[in-house]
Amino acid sequence: MKKYIKNLITLINYERDAEIDLMTREISTMSGQKREELGRAINKVKGKSLGKELGLQIVQFGRSEVIDTEISVGDMVLVSTDNPLRSDLTGTVTEKGARFIKVAFDKRVPKWAIKKKVRLDLYANDITFRRMEDNLNHLSLKGKNALEYILNERNPKKNRDVPYIAYIDENLNDSQKEAIENALSCENFFLIHGPFGTGKTRTLVELISQETRQGHKVLATAESNAAVDNILERLMDNKKLTLTRLGHPQRVSKHNITQTLAYKAENHKLNKKIKKIHKKIDNMIEKRKVHTKPTPQYRRGYGDYDILHMASKGKGGRGISSDKMKSMAKWIEINQEIDEAHDEIKRIENRMIKDIIDSSDVILATNSSSALEAIARVKFDVAIIDEASQATIPSVLIPIAKAHRFILAGDHKQLPPTIISDRAGALSKTLFEELIRMYPFKSQLLDIQYRMNSLLMKFPNEEFYNNGLKSDSSVDDINIRDILDSHQ
Structure with a gap:
């Protein structure tokens, strides 16, 4: 059994390497124009943020020329401005039209992907x-x-x-x-x-x-x-x-979207509580901005506990004034509250999903x-x-x-x-x-x-x-x- 399983793992790694090698070799040896001719890339498109949908950031990429591509809904794409293999920004295609393509991202989209003209490449996913x-x-x-x-x-x-x-x-x-x-x-x-x-x-x-x-x-x-x-x-x-x-x-096909876990979670009764906590977090982030962030240059070797202890005693030290120490302590306290709020969101999300x-x-x-x-x-x-x-x-x-x-x-x-x-x-x-x-x-x-x-x-x-x-x-x-x- 162990030998058989070990062999299966070896085989899927061969296959994973072959898929990734095929993609990277093609991207590194072909021009963006050639990849587009083959239907596996889209060049010179500009992004426009459309906001969030089911917890994902949606960006529409478009241009005046018609987009003729094999990239389709559900495919993963790699977004880049220069060498695609130096980028780690990937998203999933949600919709495509004659001159645009919409992509969903599960992380924050950097400004360059919106402000500059970018290239989209069909991407191999090893997940x-x-x-x-x-x-x-x-x-x-x-x-x-x-x-x-x-x-x-x-x-x-x-x-x-x-x-x-x-x-x-x-x-x-x-x-x-x-x-x-x-x-x-x-x-x-x-x-x-x-x-x-x-x-x-x-x-x-x-x-x-x-x-x-x-x-x-x-x-x-x-x-x-x-x-x-x-x-x-x-x-x-x-x-x-x-x-x-x-x-x-x-x-998932549009017809079935209401049956997805993401849609059900978005419309779950507990999600109202999550939205309230997110508003609370936004307010705390604003409050935190007026205080000094304890970066290494301000900490001067002090840990969070040290800063909180010194501030409670009204003391400064190592060239840090007592006011600066209090400001850093306040930043730490608010940050801890933000972390606790995020933990609470995670607990509620887990309850929703379990339900x-x-x-x-x-x-x-x-x-x-x-x-x-x-x-x-x-x-x-x-x-x-x-x-x-x-x-x-x-x-x-x-x-x-x-x-x-x-x-x-x-x-x-x-x-x-x-x-x-x-x-x-x-x-x-x-x-x-x-x-x-x-x-x-x-x-x-x-x-x-x-x-x-x-x-x-x-x-x-x-x-x-x-x-x-x-x-x-x-x-x-x-x-x-x-x-x-x-x-x-």
Whole structure:
């Protein structure tokens, strides 16, 4: 186990280095103009602060020339004025138009990013790699159990008996129902093999709803934000569910923004208290300005306690007058009050987050975002992971490590995860692929195809699915003309 985990960490570091090297090499060897021609940079744009949104600073960068770029909403960009690799200012794209692009920053934006013309570069973000590595270094028992199945160190338990299920979606087919029943009754894990067009998301939405009916707390994840949003949008039709979406609010589709943790925290009843404390802090900062800040040149070796003690005695020392000593002491006292106020804000924020998470039936996130501190101590009954055949083992282990059981959904007959590094090729072998090969009885094929008629489906069905798929009668007579007509 230790050797296997150590190898996984080595592989993700190879991949991290390859991604960063690819980006830095391109930035250092290509002109900004060439990078823009490739769609990976935007030059000569000027910033305009738009204020705060969900706790993030929003800046709109624009120019008179049309912006034609591959940089899209949710991407991370590096902001610079000269050499991009000397800058550490990064933000997330929230919106783009013909001549502007909006970026959200989670820290204070320096004046040069607003006053000068800047360059935006598509940027590689290594936070996902750091989360995977941290999870592997501190892998929970459930995470290790998942690896034991593919290392032949543990055998999966048989499923429990399935209780009667009153389906919410009455139009599910038999293979979808069988997948749900097996997933609900599994003791450890189950695999839902969902080729494209077989209603995999629909099946997962029903499964999640059924799990919550049993009083289970569900962690629902996927490799991409788009897949998580897709599940979230469909779950929102079930008005009985309380849902919370983790992750950067600017990477969430606008339609789902009200379900994000950031939005809920912003609108929580305790947030009024936080705003009052922030006003109090602003007032204290103004009061602090009239007093002498105890910088090294004024301290002359005195620590905070020494200054406070000397001031209480009305004394000066080391060339510092008693008035100067009192002024520094007052600055320290106010500063301590400011620190205490910030601590109080943190405590209230933690209470808000705990309240939101505890009251949620389903927490939704990308695999990477399930590593966030907000759910670090939450015990989930089940992790349901979509796109599992497109996620590396270190990626899916993040949500798996947090739950008693796990359900993987995907299709190992389609493209595997994209791996850049030549040395990290082994990462393309997924947990889904390994488990379905070793334990085929722990899987269910969704066998009704709703997108292609039998003629269109014939080749992939024979080549990849051993003729196990059937096309639904609703698509029997579909042809290109029908599709064209529907888009007119």
